[in-house]
Amino acid sequence: MKILLIDDHQLILTGTFNLLQQQYPKADIVKVKTVYDALEEIATSSFELIFMDLSIPEKAGTIAQIDTGINLLQKLLQKYPQQNFLVQSSYVKALVRIKYEIDEHQGGFAIADKGLSEQEMLTRVYIAIQGATHTQDIKNGLELKPEWLEVLKLAFEKGLTDKLISEQMYRSERAVRTYWTKIQDVLGLYPEDCKKQGKNIRIQTEILARKEGLID
Numbered sequence: 001m002k003i004l005l006i007d008d009h010q011l012i013l014t015g016t017f018n019l020l021q022q023q024y025p026k027a028d029i030v031k032v033k034t035v036y037d038a039l040e041e042i043a044t045s046s047f048e049l050i051f052m053d054l055s056i057p058e059k060a061g062t063i064a065q066i067d068t069g070i071n072l073l074q075k076l077l078q079k080y081p082q083q084n085f086l087v088q089s090s091y092v093k094a095l096v097r098i099k100y101e102i103d104e105h106q107g108g109f110a111i112a113d114k115g116l117s118e119q120e121m122l123t124r125v126y127i128a129i130q131g132a133t134h135t136q137d138i139k140n141g142l143e144l145k146p147e148w149l150e151v152l153k154l155a156f157e158k159g160l161t162d163k164l165i166s167e168q169m170y171r172s173e174r175a176v177r178t179y180w181t182k183i184q185d186v187l188g189l190y191p192e193d194c195k196k197q198g199k200n201i202r203i204q205t206e207i208l209a210r211k212e213g214l215i216d
Helices: 010-024 035-044 066-079 092-104 118-130 148-158 162-167 173-186 189-198 199-209
Strands: 003-004 028-032 049-052 085-089 109-113
Touching: 003 010, 003 035, 010 028, 010 118, 028 035, 035 049, 035 162, 049 066, 049 118, 049 199, 066 085, 066 092, 085 092, 085 118, 092 109, 109 118, 118 173, 148 162, 148 199, 173 199, 189 199
Parallel strands: 003 028, 003 049, 049 085, 085 109
Antiparallel strands: none
């Protein structure tokens, strides 16, 4: 059995490696720290399990970001529909961004918060290797379309105005305003309620979006 382990924190990488080696002494466990190295390994080998963190760097010398791990996972889910995955992260909520792809995935898929006990972690590993799923840590019902997530990113991670967002997305400003309404509806935010409470709806949108893992 071959397992690919992706994590840029040396302490966690070593700890997870030792835990998996104890449980699966005959397994060939490959350790990598970046997306670049992971893709190189995946291109040349088949793995029974890909065990990955979400906050990882693109390549050596770059900053680890949740978005980087999400993008890698999204690509792998599309390219390898039968692959077994275990995502171990302190940011499991962020997986709501690709919940549709996870729900549609045909291979094993388990999620494990880094705060889990070793025994529970190994249970999730077993579930994933068997081709089963354990995804209840992703909040149900909170699903945003890709263009809505793009609006959130451009506004709150890039600091763009609606006008600049519309130009970057090749949409009208009216379309962008509609996206905001849809996003706020999903988050349960309404102008009349915010007005009564003396709150700025755009700021409340950012607070809730971060809380739900929709943006970093």
